[in-house]
Amino acid sequence: MAERDNKVMVGALLLLAGGIIGAGVALMYAPQSGEKTRKELGRYAKKARRKGEEALEAVEDFTEQVGEMAEAVGERASEILDRGKDMAYGAKKGLLKALEDGEARLMKERSRLAKLIG
DSSP states (O other), X not given: OHHHHHHHHHXXXXXXXXXXXXXXXXXXXXXXXXXXXXXXXXXXXXXXXXXXXXXXXXXXHHHHXXXXXXXXXXXXXXXXXXXXHHHHHHHHHHHHHHHHHHHHHHHXXXXXXXXXXX
16 A cells, blocks of 8 residues: 555656646746736736727617617608508498499489389
């Protein structure tokens, strides 16, 4: 069991040593300082925020325009419907007048034929 504990301890020490060596190599070959990296990340975050705000404004404008368009279409549809109702009422009125005139003519012709026939 002591041998197993030694192997675990050696493995842990090798892992730790590898991490330290890797960090040292990364620092030696890093393209820029941490301060410069933080500044660039800050600039990138500000730029991303600004673009996000612009996108949000564009979405709000688009939503407003779609709402206005839907309202205009609704109003126009209402006007067309009202005109259609008026036209239908006028047509109904004209049809009833034609039917009444036709009925009056039929009655007149029936009377005339009744007088002729006797």
